[in-house]
Amino acid sequence: MSAPRIAIDAMGGDEGVRVTIAGVALARRRHPALTYALYGDGPQIHAALKNHPNLSAVAEVIHTDRVVAATDKPAHAIRQLRGSSMGLAIQAVKDGTAGAAVSAGNTGALMAMAKLALRTLPGIDRPALAAFLPTLGANDVVMLDLGANTECDTRNLVEFAVMGAAYARTVLDLATPRVRLLNIGSEELKGTDAIRDAAAILRAAKDLPLSFDGFIEGDKLGSGDADVIVADGFSGNIALKTAEGTARFVTDVLRKAFTSSLRSKIGFLISKPAMQLLRVHLDPNNHNGAVFLGLNGIVVKSHGGADEKGIANAIHVAARLVEDDLTARIAEDLARMGGTVGREELAAK
Amino acid sequence: MSAPRIAIDAMGGDEGVRVTIAGVALARRRHPALTYALYGDGPQIHAALKNHPNLSAVAEVIHTDRVVAATDKPAHAIRQLRGSSMGLAIQAVKDGTAGAAVSAGNTGALMAMAKLALRTLPGIDRPALAAFLPTLGANDVVMLDLGANTECDTRNLVEFAVMGAAYARTVLDLATPRVRLLNIGSEELKGTDAIRDAAAILRAAKDLPLSFDGFIEGDKLGSGDADVIVADGFSGNIALKTAEGTARFVTDVLRKAFTSSLRSKIGFLISKPAMQLLRVHLDPNNHNGAVFLGLNGIVVKSHGGADEKGIANAIHVAARLVEDDLTARIAEDLARMGGTVGREELAAK
Numbered sequence: 219m220s221a222p223r224i225a226i227d228a229m230g231g232d233e234g235v236r237v238t239i240a241g242v243a244l245a246r247r248r249h250p251a252l253t254y255a256l257y258g259d260g261p262q263i264h265a266a267l268k269n270h271p272n273l274s275a276v277a278e279v280i281h282t283d284r285v286v287a288a289t290d291k292p293a294h295a296i297r298q299l300r301g302s303s304m305g306l307a308i309q310a311v312k313d314g315t316a317g318a319a320v321s322a323g324n325t326g327a328l329m330a331m332a333k334l335a336l337r338t339l340p341g342i343d344r345p346a347l348a349a350f351l352p353t354l355g356a357n358d359v360v361m362l363d364l365g366a367n368t369e370c371d372t373r374n375l376v377e378f379a380v381m382g383a384a385y386a387r388t389v390l391d392l393a394t395p396r397v398r399l400l401n402i403g404s405e406e407l408k409g410t411d412a413i414r415d416a417a418a419i420l421r422a423a424k425d426l427p428l429s430f431d432g433f434i435e436g437d438k439l440g441s442g443d444a445d446v447i448v449a450d451g452f453s454g455n456i457a458l459k460t461a462e463g464t465a466r467f468v469t470d471v472l473r474k475a476f477t478s479s480l481r482s483k484i485g486f487l488i489s490k491p492a493m494q495l496l497r498v499h500l501d502p503n504n505h506n507g508a509v510f511l512g513l514n515g516i517v518v519k520s521h522g523g524a525d526e527k528g529i530a531n532a533i534h535v536a537a538r539l540v541e542d543d544l545t546a547r548i549a550e551d552l553a554r555m556g557g558t559v560g561r562e563e564l565a566a567k
Numbered sequence: 568m569s570a571p572r573i574a575i576d577a578m579g580g581d582e583g584v585r586v587t588i589a590g591v592a593l594a595r596r597r598h599p600a601l602t603y604a605l606y607g608d609g610p611q612i613h614a615a616l617k618n619h620p621n622l623s624a625v626a627e628v629i630h631t632d633r634v635v636a637a638t639d640k641p642a643h644a645i646r647q648l649r650g651s652s653m654g655l656a657i658q659a660v661k662d663g664t665a666g667a668a669v670s671a672g673n674t675g676a677l678m679a680m681a682k683l684a685l686r687t688l689p690g691i692d693r694p695a696l697a698a699f700l701p702t703l704g705a706n707d708v709v710m711l712d713l714g715a716n717t718e719c720d721t722r723n724l725v726e727f728a729v730m731g732a733a734y735a736r737t738v739l740d741l742a743t744p745r746v747r748l749l750n751i752g753s754e755e756l757k758g759t760d761a762i763r764d765a766a767a768i769l770r771a772a773k774d775l776p777l778s779f780d781g782f783i784e785g786d787k788l789g790s791g792d793a794d795v796i797v798a799d800g801f802s803g804n805i806a807l808k809t810a811e812g813t814a815r816f817v818t819d820v821l822r823k824a825f826t827s828s829l830r831s832k833i834g835f836l837i838s839k840p841a842m843q844l845l846r847v848h849l850d851p852n853n854h855n856g857a858v859f860l861g862l863n864g865i866v867v868k869s870h871g872g873a874d875e876k877g878i879a880n881a882i883h884v885a886a887r888l889v890e891d892d893l894t895a896r897i898a899e900d901l902a903r904m905g906g907t908v909g910r911e912e913l914a915a916k
Contacts, residue, residue: 291756354819365751368759402714402804407640410717410801436808440816452759453805455751456798459785460806464813467789468849470703472821475845485837488830496824500817 222251222540224533225307225316228258229285230323231529232522235259238322239266241529243273248530249537255280255316257303282306286327288522295327296334304328308335311515317540318516320507320532328519329366329510336515339545341552344370346378346451347519348385349508351461352499355442360386360395362448364508365455375399375416375448377552381511382446383428384551388542389535394429395445400453401433408433412450426554436460465500503528507535511548516540571600571889573882574656574665577607578634579672580878581871584608587671588615590878592622597879598886604629604665606652631655635676637871644676645683653677657684660864666889667865669856669881677868678715678859685864688894690901693719695727695800696868697734698857700810701848704791709735709744711797713857714804724748724765724797726901730860731795732777733900737891738884743778744794749802750782757782761799775903785809814849852877856884860897865889 224245231238235258242254253276256263260281267274284302286295299305304323310316312335321328329345338345348362362382367374379397386395399417401409406417413433420430434444436457449457476482498504506528508519516539520532539545573594580587584607591603602625605612609630616623633651635644648654653672659665661684670677678696687694697711711731716723728746735744748766750758755766762782769779783793785806798806825831847853855877857868865888869881888894 354816368751368757400805402717402801402808435812436805436810437812437815439809439812441812449805452751453802456749456785456802456806457809459751460788460809461785461813463784463786463788463790464810465817466786467703468814468817468845471848472845475848479840481837482840485834485839488834488837490834491828491831496817496821499820499824 222317222537223253223255223315224536224540225255225310225319226257226533227304227307227319227321227323228256228263229303230321230522231520231524232322233525235262236266237526238529239263239270239273240526241524242277242533243270244526244530245533245537246270246273246276248534252537253277255307255310257282257306258285259283280306286324288324290324290327292326292330295324296330299331299335305331305335308332308517311517312336318518318536320518320520320536322520322522322524322529322532325365325519328517332510332513332515332517336513336517338512339514339549339552342377342381342512344374344377345510345512346374346381347508348382348511349458350505351439351458352505353440353442357390357392357445358505359439359442359444360390360446361439361454361458362446362511363451363454364458365451366510367451369452370412370450372412372415372419375412375450376419376555377512378448379416379420379428379430379446380426380551380555381548382448383426384548385509385511385544386445387427388544388547389538390445392445394427396431396443397428397446397448398431398434398444400447400449400457401435404433404435416448423555426551462502469496469500503531505531507532509535509539514545516544571666571886572602572604572664573885573889574604574606574659574668575882576653576656576668576670576672577605577612578652579670579871580869580873581671582874584611585615586875587878588612588619588622589875590873591626591882592619593875593879594882594886595619595622595625597883601886602626604656604659606631606655607634608632629655635673637673639673639676641675641679644673645679648680648684654680654684657681657866660866661685667867667885669867669869669885671869671871671873671878671881674714674868677866681859681862681864681866685862685866687861688863688898688901691726691730691861693723693726694859694861695723695730696857697731697860698807699738699854700788700807701854702789702791706739706741706794707854708788708791708793709739709795710788710803710807711795711860712800712803713807714800715859716800718801719761719799721761721764721768724761724799725768725904726861727797728765728769728777728779728795729775729900729904730897731797732775733893733897734858734860735794736776737893737896738887739794741794743776745780745792746777746795746797747780747783747793749796749798749806750784753782753784765797772904775900811851818845818849852880854880856881858884858888863894865893
């Protein structure tokens with residue numbers, strides 16, 4: 219690939235084209251070597267670009283008036299692969315004119331289109347949605363699958379572990395990431411057959427560039443005890459959303475408590491910088507950018523409600539993965555995995 | 568049943584006999600009509616009782632030196648049904664000498680013993696573990712199953728909904744509790760077959776004393792949008808623990824933020840009452856006491872790490888359920904359920 223180019227679905231975010239373009243402009247300042255292809259409503263994009271001459275210089279606008287709606291079912295959305303802003307951004311990755319696609323649109327549609335256009339890597343059954351969560355440890359933790367696959371078997375979980383580890387090696391710069399499976403207890407007997415069998419395979423797979431550390435429970439997600447947490451898409455999504463919802467819940471209760479009396483209001487004003495630190499640490503925009511792992515190409519999903527800083531972070535994730543050629547790394551690790559446990563054994567599970 | 572008596576496994580808690588007995592003494596002040604049977608090491612219990620003459624007057628001590636260990640597997644633990652402090656407390660419920668049993672011991676062992684000794688209610692396939700979570704709404708929310716059943720089918724989920732609603736009617740004093748199924752999206756197409764089928768049955772069951780309001784996602788657990796949240800035991804456990812862990816995580820980050828500078832330390836001191844309000848609201852001891860629903864008798868599980876206030880809350884839950892005869896209420900609702908959808912239809916799912 220020549221100069222890395224990022225394909226942006228300019229129509230996906232809830233906050234509108236203006237915020238998306240402002241996010242791209244912010245990313246441009248952080249990654250001056252990148253160029254951009256902006257897909258969506260031409261007049262709206264050009265109007266938004268007027269505020270960002272630095273971005274205009276390295277961005278191409280590709281007009282389309284077709285947009286995948288938030289309510290479109292995946293099966294319906296894939297018919298728009300060839301005309302919609304989301305579909306065109308993915309096609310650019312397939313054609314090799316872009317190194318990655320970024321969209322804040324309909325997750326199910328994005329997944330379905332990406333899978334159809336890019337196909338899974340050789341040997342991969344299903345792609346998984348991965349993102350970073352904040353921890354009390356030295357680095358964030360990679361968590362997957364966050365909802366791409368409602369039901370997962372042993373093979374899916376093992377592949378998620380390998381892909382998640384490759385992601386952590388790339389973005390967190392760890393030689394042997396500590397991988398754990400999300401479970402309802404730490405003892406070997408706990409959980410479903412799929413989880414226990416996946417644990418047995420990962421425990422036996424000694425020459426993979428990861429350290430399998432057993433199970434982790436829901437109350438330890440942010441403990442820093444793991445670099446990669448693997449779950450089926452159902453419980454992974456429940457865990458992610460519960461964590462987000464609880465963080466918001468606690469800060470809401472706190473806000474109420476702080477405004478309950480004059481005294482606490484004064485205390486609040488004095489400790490405002492501390493509260494801002496908390497807000498920065500928990501702000502989902504600072505952890506924005508989930509990636510579909512296991513495809514022949516990089517597709518990053520931004521939160522629908524992301525602000526410009528969030529959009530810029532999603533592009534930052536995409537840029538890192540292009541620079542470090544994540545797709546090739548995952549393919550390499552999967553090849554090693556095949557050598558370790560035998561693809562037949564894995565397929566038989 | 569005559570004067571309600573509560574059977575206490577005095578050996579279950581991590582904090583020791585002294586804290587457990589102090590918790591019972593605290594409950595005694597709140598429920599002066601109750602009497603207690605205390606199972607466990609006689610000398611230790613008698614020593615602890617010396618500090619609580621009011622409790623001593625209404626408590627019988629039944630000595631046993633056999634204790635179910637935290638590491639005992641359920642299959643091994645049930646052999647101790649007839650001799651251990653946990654087993655004897657459950658037997659007292661079976662024999663009718665106690666209205667409810669309370670234990671802070673090994674959850675798996677407690678579940679296995681309770682199921683073996685008390686059996687499930689007629690028509691109930693599996694019992695479920697239910698507890699209250701704090702919300703921003705007018706009342707707490709009942710959540711089940713929290714880990715008793717790793718895998719659940721349609722019938723289990725429907726029965727959990729009926730049992731959870733009966734629990735909410737009893738303890739929250741609501742005529743028609745709002746019931747929702749935990750899912751990874753709010754649209755009808757989301758989730759597993761079991762969840763979608765359970766939703767269809769609950770939507771059709773019009774004459775049950777509950778209002779089925781569809782799905783709820785992980786980020787809305789504490790929103791106050793539901794009185795009862797139903798999940799399989801795997802994702803329910805993940806959600807509960809993730810909520811607990813995230814609440815702790817946020818307060819840890821906050822504590823760090825507040826001690827990061829002299830200014831924020833001063834702010835912290837001034838707003839201490841507000842912070843204490845938050846602590847009270849989130850303290851798991853204030854929400855302690857999970858109940859196994861669907862058995863011929865009431866068994867309440869206390870957190871292993873509960874303090875005396877937590878133990879007293881678990882006993883309060885048990886007392887409420889005995890007074891309101893929860894077991895009979897659930898049996899009634901299940902009979903109505905049978906009339907509504909046909910037991911065959913449910914069994915065929």
